[in-house]
Amino acid sequence: MAQQIRIALRNCGKLDPEKIEQYIAQSGYLALEKALFDNKPEDILKLIIDSGLRGRGGGGFPTGIKWQAAAKQKSDEKFVICNADEGDPGAFMDRAVLEGDPHSVLEAMTIAGYCIGANKGIIYIRAEYPLAIERLNVAIDQAYKMGFLGKNIMGTAFSFDISIKLGAGAFVCGEETALIKSIEGKRGEPIVKPPFPAEKGLWMKPTIVNNVETYASVCPIIVNGLEWFRGVGTEKSPGTKVFALAGKINNVGLVEVPMGSTLREVVYEIGGGIKDGKEFKAVQTGGPSGGCITKESLDTPITYENLIQIGSMMGSGGMIVLDEDDCMVNIAKFYLEFTLDESCGKCTPCRVGNTRMFELLEDITEGRGTQLTITKLETLANTIKKASLCGLGQTAPNPVLSTMKYFKHEYEEHINNKKCRAKVCRELLTFEIVADKCVGCSLCARNCPVFCIHGEPKTPFVIDQKACIKCGSCVEKCNFDAITVS
Amino acid sequence: MQIKNREDLKKYRESAIAGKTASDKNIKLLVGLGTCGTAAGADMVWAKLENKIKSDKISGVELVKVGCVGYCYAEPTVEVVYPDGESVLLGNIKEDNALDVIELHVKKKTNNASNIIKTNIASNIFKNGGKK
């Protein structure tokens, strides 16, 4: 039986987040102590690089390499930013960490500052997380009072401040350059890289941006050593990853498992399997930037590389489980709609291209799709991936591409047979009255909003297919199960 | 207290650990009071437990506010940790069955209650392996 292993969530649910003494009793601030008193910044940097820790927020960029790039820069000022602008639909592991163990993030940011030579940290957190903000504020206060933050931390020469900056919950502000613009008080939209933030970031100074879960994984590495950390997970993706299980799964919630666990372990052993005994169809990972993983890949170890290989990505760790009642075209449309709402509108491919893709998907789900629709989708997806300015746009077509790859038959059914097997796309449904079962009570006809059901009382009624708007109210009203949907 | 050097921290940590060891002698009720727990009514559960402990003068029991444990499908959750280190994680604790926690899991150890999600969750990460 697969087990959870909790590194980032080690203290969540175990201690009172507002009591620093409980954190300290659980090895809290031990990593900072080791860093400041026993190590030079470059030692810690080397440890983080060697540990193989990779960014937990999306692309999986090696954390140590990012820190090293900023450490190399000569500058009078540098910044350590914590990206707590968690916005993937269904993902909330960062909130859990901040609400359950805020000191772990403060401690790691301070260590990062020590490594790269920064004295300022900023936590960019969405305003929709009031409790996390409150607990962070309490933790920051405590850390200042006790001398874990501020001038001359624990009597050393190192000083570090942390402040909180509230974001308005724009998904694109999770993109590091957009996040930096937002902190600067400008419109939160991404800018062209290079230069990368590690060279020219906040206020054009070297800046590292990592997400909450990444920071939460740092201190245990320093306390327990890299052998211990590399002992968990896989060679290229050491450690653990927190996933937010959602959708048609029994145990909806947060799980932290070693990298390299299989989807089967996560879904069936930890997640308790599919709800109501339905059939597993796919798991969407990586949120609106990711793709779907099918039954065939249930035993693929979950690593950054493997997920990209099968057309998805790790993302921030949202896992939406889909069953036979989910229409994959509709799922693709759902994610694209999310991207549309969250696009900043700066670059053409994302602003217009994704809108056009969405419209093409609408054509398919509403019965207007043709083979040309598919061709157009492919052309657009290709351009949007290559030409969009930031990660949001570049990955936006992924859900469409991935569903088109693995569920081509569903697309074809929608286009050629005008059928939606999951019975989700209303425009493609046919409502029919089974003459044998209909008693002619006329209840359906009386409830039809467009009066398209006709018949004589006590004889079977008939639905006028041309007039039917597929609202489904007849099915709900019928007491005799006499209306079929296909 | 202000930590001015390594010695200070050492002393503080020792006292923090001593405090923890002392409190570990109590039966601890860890109530998940993250956003999700609170939304599901965990603060009501907390109040109910707090009142009961006070009114019945139950000693050796300590309520602890903790963050999210991750069992969203079973919020609110209460984990009962016994002085011997054993524990049960209880799910779907609502206002109406909150006092069962005291009756079934504080006053006695019931290991087969229907709302037990898990028993003896490994609380120390450092003991675990997990090589894939």
Add this chain to the structure above:
Amino acid sequence: MSRITINDIQVEVFKDATILDAAKEVGIYIPTLCHLDLEQFNIENKAGSCRICMVDVDTNGRKKMMPACCTPVEEGMVVKTNTPEVVEVRRTVLQLLLSDHPFECLTCPKSLDCELQALAKKFGIYEVTCTGKMSTYEIDHSSKSIKRDLSKCIMCRRCETVCTTMQTVGVLSGFGRGFKAVVAPPEMEPLTESVCVFCGQCVNACPTAALTEINYISDVWKAINNPNKKVIVQTAPAVRVGIGEEFGLPAGTEATGMLTAGLRRLGFDAVFDTNFSADLTIMEEAHELIERVKKNENLPILTSCCPGWINFLEFQFPELLNIPSTCKSPQQMFGAIAKSYYAEKIGVKPEDMVVVSIMPCLAKKYEASREEFIKDGITDVDYVLTTRELAQMLKEAGINLDKLKDEEYDNPLGESSGAAVIFGASGGVLEAALRTAYEWITKKTLGNVNFKDVRGMEGVKEATVDIDGLKVNVAVTSGLGNARKILTKIKKGEANYHAIEIMACPGGCLNGGGQPYIHGDTSILDKRLKAIYSIDESKVIRKSHENPYIKKLYDEFLIEPGSHKSHDLLHTQYFKKNK
């Protein structure tokens, strides 16, 4: 220096050069749209938003498509600018832009002057294949100057860069998200409710017709066709060095004679010159300067010819309202004199006279409508057309300006000195004022009239002029961002100037918001500048106070600079503006 390879050609460029710079170096064309490099003014729009300039880049094995306009070169980079894949991506991006752009080229004011249209032609796009919903917005024609049609906005951000970075006015910026994102004033308010100064630099920067001028051509036609009206026209200094471009003449063609001839063909009853009133402005302003320098009070004096800058002052520096010269601008002085002195002379009632101005400027349209310039229902100036609108009118009338024989201005309001024409370039007003002030103060003839220190395109120019021992410190600044720096200094009491010339548009009126579009080619401005000074050089009379018709105007009508009548007709005041 970095060495890179573009389409198998090796090129060595400066370290912070972009791929686009490097490509230009070796003559490789990469299409651009959002990119705008106003090199002269150190302003570059590098939004990287349109994605038309995508190229294939291989940086030490890392392969990615990158936007050429804003990707810095890296040693060893291998760039391909025209692979089938790159072309395909660019075409698709262009298709996308076109799919959300109104298909109204035939009736669009920017037709044949539109950069998006030009690209569509270049890419051979004859059908928009990816159609869908289109953005629709209400057109903002709240102002007298600038029309905003956001359905044509392509989010290139050029207007934002000039409005916010160059002019520091900050009205235009990104608004809304996703498909609905546009560049607009805060909360999409109409321009008249913003702090817009109507300099029109945004209009010059806009590659499409999202920002254009408010057009008054039909009103002018109507006036010309009205037999009961005496319709006279004045032409600003910078118009004559710009209008030729609209008729295929090389940039920098001095077209004064053709312009005069063309205006006469259009049917104006008299063709006059704003240069005449520029000379008049100098008479009044030099007088004011000398008074203020003599008393050593209320210094520095600031020029007041530019309505864009006056707007900027009224919005942003209300505490400095007392320092600009009280002189009306030459445009307004012309109108005031035309409807009094000239009207009287020819026996036409002011209400039967229509004054039309041809201006390189959009703020002039607004200026003409200011309440202070309307007296007893009579406005100094009735209609203001830009250089571009005049060209439009001429074309409409079938007049090929480039084919016309030179003609002279009418009198008495058509004669001007060389000091007047240089009003069209940054530094010109001050230089003209110095020429006159020098002679008035010293009572001596000024031998060398060229004050070269204040000429040219630089944003801030400073000089100390020795007027018979009196050291006069002057500064010349153009572009409102530069003006802000100077004004801030004055506000803090850190400036030690006697006189300052400020123009809202970088380089002065020759780069005004109403001039022919330069599409980012600032070398055109250099040519216009050269033409302006060559007109000055060619004039026999190069000092305003030597203009015989100006002398006559004072003798017959105004008496002397600063007289009661002058004050009544030629001076004005300024008001604090609240957003």
